[in-house]
Amino acid sequence: xxxxxxxxxxxxxxxxxxxxxxxxxxxxxxxxxxxxxxxxxxxxxxxxxxxxxxxxxxxxxxxxxxxxxxxxxxxxxxxxxxxxxxxxxxxxxxxxxxxxxxxxxxxxxxxxxxxxxxxxxxxxxxxxxxxxxxxxxxxxxxxxxxxxxxxxxxxxxxxxxxxxxxxxxxxxxxxxxxxxxxxxxxxxxxxxxxxxxxxxxxxxxxxxxxxxxxxxxxxxxxxxxxxxxxxxxxxxxxxxxxxxxxxxxxxxxxxxxxxxxxxxxxxxxxxxxxxxxxxxxxxxxxxxxxxxxxxxxxxxxxxxxxxxxxxxxxxxxxxxxxxxxxxxxxxxxxxxxxxxxxxxxxxxxxxxxxxxxxxxxxxxxxxxxxxxxxxxxxxxxxxxxxxxxxxxxxxxxxxxxxxxxxxxxxxxxxxxxxxxxxxxxxxxxxxxxx
Amino acid sequence: xxxxxxxxxxxxxxxxxxxxxxxxxxxxxxxxxxxxxxxxxxxxxxxxxxxxxxxxxxxxxxxxxxxxxxxxxxxxxxxxxxxxxxxxxxxxxxxxxxxxxxxxxxxxxxxxxxxxxxxxxxxxxxxxxxxxxxxxxxxxxxxxxxxxxxxxxxxxxxxxxx
Numbered sequence: 001x002x003x004x005x006x007x008x009x010x011x012x013x014x015x016x017x018x019x020x021x022x023x024x025x026x027x028x029x030x031x032x033x034x035x036x037x038x039x040x041x042x043x044x045x046x047x048x049x050x051x052x053x054x055x056x057x058x059x060x061x062x063x064x065x066x067x068x069x070x071x072x073x074x075x076x077x078x079x080x081x082x083x084x085x086x087x088x089x090x091x092x093x094x095x096x097x098x099x100x101x102x103x104x105x106x107x108x109x110x111x112x113x114x115x116x117x118x119x120x121x122x123x124x125x126x127x128x129x130x131x132x133x134x135x136x137x138x139x140x141x142x143x144x145x146x147x148x149x150x151x152x153x154x155x156x157x158x159x160x161x162x163x164x165x166x167x168x169x170x171x172x173x174x175x176x177x178x179x180x181x182x183x184x185x186x187x188x189x190x191x192x193x194x195x196x197x198x199x200x201x202x203x204x205x206x207x208x209x210x211x212x213x214x215x216x217x218x219x220x221x222x223x224x225x226x227x228x229x230x231x232x233x234x235x236x237x238x239x240x241x242x243x244x245x246x247x248x249x250x251x252x253x254x255x256x257x258x259x260x261x262x263x264x265x266x267x268x269x270x271x272x273x274x275x276x277x278x279x280x281x282x283x284x285x286x287x288x289x290x291x292x293x294x295x296x297x298x299x300x301x302x303x304x305x306x307x308x309x310x311x312x313x314x315x316x317x318x319x320x321x322x323x324x325x326x327x328x329x330x331x332x333x334x335x336x337x338x339x340x341x342x343x344x345x346x347x348x349x350x351x352x353x354x355x356x357x358x359x360x361x362x363x364x365x366x367x368x369x370x371x372x373x374x375x376x377x378x379x380x381x382x383x384x385x386x387x388x389x390x391x392x393x394x395x396x397x398x399x400x401x402x403x404x405x406x407x408x409x410x411x412x413x414x415x416x417x418x419x420x421x422x423x424x425x426x427x428x429x430x431x432x433x434x
Numbered sequence: 435x436x437x438x439x440x441x442x443x444x445x446x447x448x449x450x451x452x453x454x455x456x457x458x459x460x461x462x463x464x465x466x467x468x469x470x471x472x473x474x475x476x477x478x479x480x481x482x483x484x485x486x487x488x489x490x491x492x493x494x495x496x497x498x499x500x501x502x503x504x505x506x507x508x509x510x511x512x513x514x515x516x517x518x519x520x521x522x523x524x525x526x527x528x529x530x531x532x533x534x535x536x537x538x539x540x541x542x543x544x545x546x547x548x549x550x551x552x553x554x555x556x557x558x559x560x561x562x563x564x565x566x567x568x569x570x571x572x573x574x575x576x577x578x579x580x581x582x583x584x585x586x587x588x589x590x591x592x593x594x595x596x
Contacts, residue, residue: 047553058553089573120528121555122569122576124546164531164543176553184573192526192574197504206484208504208527287575306575307507307524309596314572318554321570339550342559395557398522398596399570399577402557 034248034262036272037140038241040064044249044259044405046386047176048082058084058176059388060318060405062249064263066181066234067137068094070104071145078102082172083181085263087247087415088314091189091231092136093119093127093149094179095172104132107147109223110200113214117149117231118161119189120210125167127180128157131212131225136234138181141265143237147229149189151179158220161210180316181234183245183263185287185430186418188230193286193306194418200224236417241266243420243429246273247315251410255376255385259409267414268423275414275423281433282358287418288312289432291401293354294325298400309400311356313413313432317404319343319391320368326352328370330394335374343373343393354401360427364434368392368407468536469580473516475536476500482533483508494590495519506576508534511595513587520581520595528569528576535580538565542580566592 033041042062049055062085069077080098109115115131129152136143151170162168169175182189190198190211197204198211207222212230214223236242242265249261266273275281282289288310290299301308309323324330328350331340350370357363371390376382389406407413416422416429468479476498480487485500485508493514500508506525512518521534532539545562557570558578569578579595586592 056553061554119573120576122528122571122578123549123555123558124569125555159532160530163528164535164539164546166543166547182573186574189573192505197526204503206503209530210527287572305501305507306505309577310571310575312572312575316555317572319556321557333550338552342550342556393556394559395570396559396568396577396579397593398524398568398579399557402570402572404554 033260034264034272036264036270038265038270038273039262040139042085042247042249042261042263044261044387046258048172048178049176050386055173056176057384057386058318059386060391061176061386062247062261062315062405063177064138064181066092068099068102068148069135069137070102071133071135073135076102080178082178084177084179084316085247086180086182086314086316087184087245087413088312088316089119089180089182089189090184090186090191090233091149091182092146092179092234093151093182093231095151095170095175096129096153097171098178099150104134104148104150107131107133107229109212109214109225109229111214111223113216113223115223115225115229116213116215116220117189118158118210118213119149120161120163123167124163124165125169126157126161126163126165126210127151127169128161129170131229131231138234139263139265141238141241143232143234146234146237147231149231151175158213160222161213163210183233183235183415185284185415186233187236187420188227188232190225190230191227191418196227196230198225198230199227201226233417235265236420238265241269241273242417243267243269243422244414244416246412246414247408248412249408249410252387252389252406254371254389255382256387257385259387267416268426275426275433279414279433280358280362280364281427281431282356282362283360283427283431285359286310287430288400289359290357291322291354291403292357293322293352293401296323296325298323299357309398311400311403313403313407313415315405315408315413317402319393319404320370320406321393321395321402321404323395323397323400326350331372331374335378337374337377340373340377343391344370345372345374346370347372349390358431366403366407468510468534469518469521469538470582470585471518471536473498473512473518475518476510476512479508479510479533482530494587502529511581513585517585519585519587520579520592522579522595524577526574526576528578538580538582541565542567
């Protein structure tokens with residue numbers, strides 16, 4: 001506590017709060033660049049492959065850098081750029097190839113063998129590799145002895161991890177990034193609803209899969225691992241400013257070539273991360289909230305089992321994805337930009353509105369637009385733009401609204417971490433606010 | 435409407451299970467089957483997933499809800515003729531797709547590999563020769579639905595499969 005007070009005083013004296021510095025002519029508005037030791041620059045710039053020969057642009061993705069060191073060392077380090085800033089997942093995951101020759105110590109699972117982590121994404125792609133320990137610096141903050149997920153360059157992956165998919169995103173060209181900086185609402189990647197089913201203390205008879213593994217035999221088999229050794233949210237391990245993050249990005253009218261913004265650490269811990277009185281706090285149910293759109297309600301219907309079409313805010317989703325209640329036409333599967341059938345292609349820009357609702361009854365309306373994705377990807381005015389505010393696609397009706405990065409343009413989006421202390425007057429975590 | 439609840443340790447504790455036991459004795463079962471398989475394969479799935487089961491039945495189809503330890507709920511939809519025509523899930527972890535999809539697993543795997551590549555992790559919407567695979571969600575919140583269009587009983591809408 002004494003340490004925290006000191007840090008707050010220091011920050012108050014030394015750092016100036018800035019706002020609204022935009023990188024492109026077409027971006028305006030309230031989000032922007034905040035300075036201070038608890039901040040770091042983020043950039044929506046198309047990612048590392050955008051400027052490569054035959055490389056693709058990673059649209060609506062914010063990237064940041066991290067310095068990764070052998071624990072206890074300040075010289076045996078590698079700075080890794082182009083990490084995807086993802087408020088929809090938890091944990092730092094870095095391509096083995098981006099760590100070059102850095103030799104990080106391994107972390108053991110509960111059975112005493114080195115642990116491996118598997119993350120499966122909803123599109124069937126996956127990340128696999130060892131859990132290793134590093135001191136990780138983000139901006140001016142350090143997470144010491146952080147368990148990180150090193151994405152293995154090998155394609156030798158247990159079948160329960162790949163789960164029928166060949167989409168192993170273990171290269172820069174397949175991931176579109178050098179790694180993922182997961183700064184979501186949970187303290188570790190196997191923590192949910194206040195408990196970890198991967199921890200041997202939870203009481204499952206068999207370890208869940210796909211999650212953690214050990215590879216003392218062949219094939220690798222699922223394993224338990226204690227919470228303290230699980231791949232963790234780096235922010236939760238900071239000594240201060242550890243209760244959440246703010247993503248600050250400028251507004252975009254239509255599209256923009258690039259955007260510059262900030263990732264601010266801590267909520268209500270410094271003068272530059274206070275929650276404004278105008279912000280609406282959305283408390284979560286099963287890490288989701290509710291969206292009412294076109295007379296349909298998308299939220300968890302059974303909090304005991306976490307069943308129902310939950311809605312969520314996720315900087316790692318690169319568009320707005322929602323069930324097609326209004327019959328917006330989908331794009332063709334055969335376009336000059338490839339199969340776009342999962343995106344919307346209205347003949348003219350659709351201006352829409354939805355109502356966001358938190359678990360405690362707070363609400364706010366959100367306006368958004370849907371543009372023709374094929375036009376965005378292929379017209380000369382927008383094809384090279386990294387920020388496309390009108391990019392949207394179809395979510396199946398069993399899932400609710402996925403408010404991806406376009407939702408963040410022009411606002412400061414607060415994400416609080418489950419189990420961490422919130423500012424006085426604010427409800428218990430986890431929640432989103434803006 | 436019937437509603438039966440049982441757990442994985444009391445497999446033969448009710449009439450339905452006794453009927454299934456009879457089926458098992460009378461036929462050879464595939465090593466692993468779900469989508470497109472017979473209702474009796476649900477017991478294999480339940481054992482494989484170490485799950486508890488709840489059955490709700492209506493006229494057009496019955497739903498076999500398997501609660502997997504760790505939180506994932508798997509719903510298997512069976513037609514009056516006993517064919518599993520759809521499987522849905524929601525929970526912290528995706529299910530074992532080979533076990534859920536059975537004979538359709540290879541078709542899924544090929545269609546998945548052929549999906550258009552866009553950066554970003556978007557919801558999945560595979561429509562391949564009658565097989566539909568849809569997923570969405572985020573870390574620790576996976577939702578998915580698989581069904582075979584030709585196996586859905588008449589008068590049942592795919593929207594009902596949640």
